[in-house]
Amino acid sequence: MHRVKQLYEWLDNRTGVRDHIREVLFENVPGGSRWRYVWGSTLTFALMIQFITGIFLWMGYAPSGQTAWESVYYINYQMTGGHFLRGLHHWTAQVMTVLLVFHLMQVIIDGAYKAPREVNFWFGVILLKLTLALSLTGYLLPWDQKGFWATKVATDIMGGTPIIGEQLKLLVLGGADYGHHTLTRFFALHAGILPVSVIALTVGHIYLFRRHGITPKKPLKGSDEFFWPEQVLKDAVACLAVLVTVLVLHFSFDGAHLDAPADPSTNYPARPDWYFLFLFQFLKYFPGHWEVLGAIVLPSIAMTLIFLMPIIGRSEKGHKFNLGLLFGILVFAGILTYVAVNQDRNNPTYLASKAQAQREAKIIKEMAANGIPPEGALALLQGPKLFAQHCASCHTYGGENGLGNKVTDQSAPDLKGFASRKYLTELLHPKRFNSPEFFGNTAHAKKSKMQGFLEDEFDGIDDDEALRNEMNQIIKALSAEAKLPSQTKMDLNDKADIQAGYELFEEIGCVDCHALGDWNADEYSAPDLTGYGSRGWLMGIVDNPAHERFYGSKNDRMPAFGKDEKLTRKQMEQIVDWLRGQ
Numbered sequence: 338m339h340r341v342k343q344l345y346e347w348l349d350n351r352t353g354v355r356d357h358i359r360e361v362l363f364e365n366v367p368g369g370s371r372w373r374y375v376w377g378s379t380l381t382f383a384l385m386i387q388f389i390t391g392i393f394l395w396m397g398y399a400p401s402g403q404t405a406w407e408s409v410y411y412i413n414y415q416m417t418g419g420h421f422l423r424g425l426h427h428w429t430a431q432v433m434t435v436l437l438v439f440h441l442m443q444v445i446i447d448g449a450y451k452a453p454r455e456v457n458f459w460f461g462v463i464l465l466k467l468t469l470a471l472s473l474t475g476y477l478l479p480w481d482q483k484g485f486w487a488t489k490v491a492t493d494i495m496g497g498t499p500i501i502g503e504q505l506k507l508l509v510l511g512g513a514d515y516g517h518h519t520l521t522r523f524f525a526l527h528a529g530i531l532p533v534s535v536i537a538l539t540v541g542h543i544y545l546f547r548r549h550g551i552t553p554k555k556p557l558k559g560s561d562e563f564f565w566p567e568q569v570l571k572d573a574v575a576c577l578a579v580l581v582t583v584l585v586l587h588f589s590f591d592g593a594h595l596d597a598p599a600d601p602s603t604n605y606p607a608r609p610d611w612y613f614l615f616l617f618q619f620l621k622y623f624p625g626h627w628e629v630l631g632a633i634v635l636p637s638i639a640m641t642l643i644f645l646m647p648i649i650g651r652s653e654k655g656h657k658f659n660l661g662l663l664f665g666i667l668v669f670a671g672i673l674t675y676v677a678v679n680q681d682r683n684n685p686t687y688l689a690s691k692a693q694a695q696r697e698a699k700i701i702k703e704m705a706a707n708g709i710p711p712e713g714a715l716a717l718l719q720g721p722k723l724f725a726q727h728c729a730s731c732h733t734y735g736g737e738n739g740l741g742n743k744v745t746d747q748s749a750p751d752l753k754g755f756a757s758r759k760y761l762t763e764l765l766h767p768k769r770f771n772s773p774e775f776f777g778n779t780a781h782a783k784k785s786k787m788q789g790f791l792e793d794e795f796d797g798i799d800d801d802e803a804l805r806n807e808m809n810q811i812i813k814a815l816s817a818e819a820k821l822p823s824q825t826k827m828d829l830n831d832k833a834d835i836q837a838g839y840e841l842f843e844e845i846g847c848v849d850c851h852a853l854g855d856w857n858a859d860e861y862s863a864p865d866l867t868g869y870g871s872r873g874w875l876m877g878i879v880d881n882p883a884h885e886r887f888y889g890s891k892n893d894r895m896p897a898f899g900k901d902e903k904l905t906r907k908q909m910e911q912i913v914d915w916l917r918g919q
Contacts, residue, residue, distance in 0.1 A: 340664065380440055383433045403711075403712065416608060424530075457545035464539065480520060497633060526648055721740055795808055876899075
């Protein structure tokens, strides 16, 4: 304690810190401490959380069209503490919007905007706008579907500004459309220009508050008190309540949302964040060329009236007008927000689009866990999208179309886990080969000899351990042909079983129809299984299943996607790589 006191004395001698602390802690609070005085302190506390978490998030973020979503995915799912930091940052931003409204209400109700506090009130209004701008610019940075389309709504509104709208939008986007420069500009605003502006105005705001003191609501109901300890205690409790609220939101919603990567080609249900939702709904009542009235003119009039409140409120009637204006705007915004949410809740198209977006987000995050290609995470979704578009009319992927939608009219094998050991265990079971999940709804169910062969060779496999062991060895050999990334270690560890499987493949007569090694069109009547399930094998069958190496004249309805130029080679590769889990 003695050394701490010496250090404090040394610091005070050089800086005069004792007088500054005394000035802050022993400021007079007219009428005593009040809970309604806590809003400024809670906002300062929330701002500190934002700056601290923002700096750490900055360390893992890379702003570009091919790295933004990927770096946020890394922060959220791989960086130590990243999920918590991002959730804390996100939900504190949401809570700050509510705190700003409460602070504004307290200032106007108490008349704390009147002379000589006009400049401080204007600083506060500008800070409110800057905070909303921080939320808006931060929303785009994950470069996911939700942020991308929400920002598009906001910038389209900006583009409707008379005379300068298009030039302003061009400046903000960094070009004619959204892209790399849009991200870098929003990031520069969010992490540079806006925070510096907020800090400068906050310092000025606090300085002017200290200069003029607290504006008491008269008549005073208690005696004056110092800021310490009662008001400090109330501020601390309020800040703790804010932190608890943020933590509850974080754990209730599992952190901050991350949608699939931004894709301008999709039909995503564009909506702004909840605090701009009232304006989004308001614009629906101003179609066509009237949009400028709802987007620019009327909001500008409302903001001008708020800015002029210190002048309008000089008289008692003016103060009452200001109170009516404030509560009128809040009630109006609340009603419009409720209407917007209610309309979306009862809009089947919106709900279906939102559900599809959630399914795609889940799929791409699962795929990203296995690695992200150099061209970016969006490329991961191209395989399932192409499958849903070109293959899911017959095939399924785990009973779905590749994008999470259930399929009820499957007429060809389910391809989830194709060529894996698990897949082949199901496919080659005598009771499941001709099931609807595999070949039961195809012409092969009747024409192929495979079902009879399985029943003859492996009848009773469920009760016969020796048969099961033989089948497992054959399965390991066939699956090893695929060279699946997910089975690399297993294939290396099971070399003996794989070799035994090759020998059994020949012993039991599989080679009477199928090749497994050298293939000759004149010798075999069924698909060549050399390289079965490998990238090359799958590319071949997708290119032309009617090739003599595959089904030949026995091909059942499957199009020759490459031969007939229904898909490009790149598109076929995307489908094949997705099926193989690459």
